[in-house]
Amino acid sequence: MVRKIVVYPDKRLKQRSKEVVDFNNELHLLLDDMNETMLAGNGIGLAAIQIGVPLRVLLINLPDEEGNQYPENLLEVINPVILEKRGSTTYTEGCLSVPDYYDDVERAEWIRVEFYNRHGERQEIEADGLLAIAFQHEMDHLDGHLFIEKLSFLKRKKFEKEWKKKQKELQKSSK
Numbered sequence: 001m002v003r004k005i006v007v008y009p010d011k012r013l014k015q016r017s018k019e020v021v022d023f024n025n026e027l028h029l030l031l032d033d034m035n036e037t038m039l040a041g042n043g044i045g046l047a048a049i050q051i052g053v054p055l056r057v058l059l060i061n062l063p064d065e066e067g068n069q070y071p072e073n074l075l076e077v078i079n080p081v082i083l084e085k086r087g088s089t090t091y092t093e094g095c096l097s098v099p100d101y102y103d104d105v106e107r108a109e110w111i112r113v114e115f116y117n118r119h120g121e122r123q124e125i126e127a128d129g130l131l132a133i134a135f136q137h138e139m140d141h142l143d144g145h146l147f148i149e150k151l152s153f154l155k156r157k158k159f160e161k162e163w164k165k166k167q168k169e170l171q172k173s174s175k
């Protein structure tokens with residue numbers, strides 16, 4: 001079922017998530033709830049902590065050229081570890097936990113990642129482009145980091161100002 005997204009500045013987003021030990025039906029239900037929640041929010045990536053579950057589980061489902069997401073492109077990633085990274089690239093990122101805010105973030109251009117699938121089978125892939133960016137963005141969530149922490153000092157000031165203004169508007173409109 002669709003779960004509520006935990007939104008900045010909720011301090012649960014700063015937790016370090018724990019490794020998955022049991023690849024059981026409970027994990028499979030979590031993966032299914034994460035997928036429904038990600039799709040309902042128009043997301044292309046989601047970490048379990050974003051629905052309040054501190055486990056090292058993330059989903060990535062990149063759209064194709066026409067912008068459509070297909071179940072066969074869904075990556076279910078458990079206990080990921082980056083084995084190697086190369087180069088540098090910048091991309092304007094967004095996050096379901098920081099709605100309405102986008103900014104440029106610098107990340108490795110190419111990565112080699114090891115992880116486990118829902119059956120506990122080890123996988124190893126090399127990724128570049130948007131897939132490498134998505135992996136790094138979601139893996140940051142597993143360590144309690146949001147993309148806004150990587151902004152330059154001035155961009156962070158811009159974000160805080162915009163965020164406060166939006167919170168005031170929301171409070172006014174809800175009164």
Ligand SMILES: CC(=O)Oc1ccc(/C=C/C(=O)NCCc2ccccc2)cc1OC(C)=O
Nearest residue numbers: 041042043044045093094095096099100134137
């Ligand atoms: C209004 C609002 O908040 O818009 C959104 C912002 C972010 C997102 C989703 C962001 C997302 O999936 N990020 C995954 C991490 C990632 C970021 C950049 C590149 C790869 C992977 C969806 C939004 O909702 C709509 C309707 O577009």
Ligand SMILES: [Co+2]
Nearest residue numbers: 094095096097
């Ligand atoms: Co995110």
